[in-house]
Amino acid sequence: MQKLALPLETITFSGELQQLVPESWFDDGYIPDMDQFVETISCIKSKGFRPDLIGSFITNFAYKFLPGLSGSGDERAIANLEVSPESVTTSWMKKRVFVETLVAILPPEKESIPCNFLLRLLPIANMVGVDPLYRDELEKRVSWHLDQASLDELMIPSFSHTCTTLLDVELVLRMVTRFVHMDGAARSGAALVKVARLVDWYLAEAATDSNLTLSQFVALATALPSHVRAADDALYRAVDMYLKAHPGMSKQERKSICKLVDSKKLSPEASLHVVQNERVPIRAIIQVLLSEQSKINKHIDWGGSFRGTRIPNPQPPEPLDRCLSMNKMNTQQMEIKRLKEDVLRLQSQCMAMEGQIERLLEKKKGIINWKKLVNFRKIVKSKFS
Incomplete structure (x- = not known):
């Protein structure tokens, strides 16, 4: 030299x-x-x-x-x-x-x-x-510095002869695990949120590899605490990509991977996609529907008004204002009543469908009425769209 x-x-x-x-x-x-x-x-x-x-x-x-x-x-x-x-x-x-x-x-x-x-x-x-x-x-x-990484930089190919996946998923898993176990001073809450988002994006890309095992997917998805994900839409997208790339999964495997997604953290758009997704098990669909119902219940006061809309110490209205206010209140109460009836009807349909599934599972015979399920999904779509 x-x-x-x-x-x-x-x-x-x-x-x-x-x-x-x-x-x-x-x-x-x-x-x-x-x-x-x-x-x-x-x-x-x-x-x-x-x-x-x-x-x-x-x-x-x-x-x-x-x-x-x-x-x-x-x-x-x-x-x-x-x-x-x-x-x-x-x-x-x-x-x-x-x-x-x-x-x-x-x-x-x-x-x-x-x-x-x-x-x-x-x-x-x-x-x-x-x-x-x-x-x-x-x-x-x-x-x-994992929170400073980009998705493109993390797409590291596998050079190991023992690894069957195109991407080095085990390498990313080791780095994420290390990051999670760093001391609190170096690993802030904001950094955890960034890494969780990065992991979900990475999983969506890696999920398309047919050689990626379920255990690898689950290990990486659960490497971060669940509370660092404010929403599970990106994780659900990764799960859906995995289900699409692995059509031969058993019913139990599909159930286990769908349990990774917290139905309470899904947006209305993602919830609607779950309900219409034929790859998702029925139990997961019912769980999403019940979560949506729970979200509606939180915003409704069954006494006749929306929570958080009352104004403290209101001024006495003029006679004309009082009439307009009464008309508005009557309209609002009618809307709340209609919404309440819809929610109760939806709850009843959810419970009936869940009971039907339980009976089928116990008897291990018969089939689900798919025509009713399709109509049920249409009803849900009209309520949450």
Whole structure:
């Protein structure tokens, strides 16, 4: 390897950190000497530079000399890999040493290295087969900043011969689990919400893989506490994608995956989709309907008015105002009465359908009246649309 154009002792530490690097390091044809680079980093650290500046220096160096890290591709590197089988092995070994060296000299401070750089370095590390200690260090550092990751960056392909899925789901599961078990000071509530949303989006993408097992899906979906999801619409979408990509699931498996979704956290639009979804078990549909009924009950005062609409200490109205107010109140009461009747009728239909299902399950014979179920779904659609 070509050596530094300048001895280490002659490098000055004034001005920008970029000035520490000899110009020859940034020539296209130059191959850096990693030993000299490590010595330079050690010298920089001894001079008391801020960790984020040192991290910036390391990331710029890596983007310059590690093909594939920037995502733009390196045609010369690809051409060199096609020379002979021996050159392929040599190139991979060089990359492995390069990545392990970079990981070894990263500043220990959490904010010194950006998350997007680590997420680009991690797939390369897995591809060239770095030592498990270095891979574990990279995974730990990504976990520190997992709430800053994007979905595209998390779509890391699997390079393991034992893994049958296209995406490295086990890798993401390890990082999410690490993030959840970080101490509370580093893992805020807002960060948990961001990671939960990211996991739900990731599950929707991974669910289309027919090789993704139910246990893998459930493990990742339950890796985060349920209370961090304000709404379960995204999780329901992931569940629906999994049901669609795995049509051969048993009834018990479909029940178990649908239990992941909290029907109380579904929006009216998502609830309507569940009711009309033929892939969802009947029990899950009934649970959603009962939840929608419960939401309506919370907004209705069966004494004759909506909760929270009374004005404290109202002023006595004028006679004309009083007449208008009485007409308005009568109209409102009639609307409430009609809504109450609809809700009670819907509840009765839900209970009747649930009783029918229970009897069928106990007797283990007969079939569900699907015509009634279709009409029932139409009724629900008209009420919640």
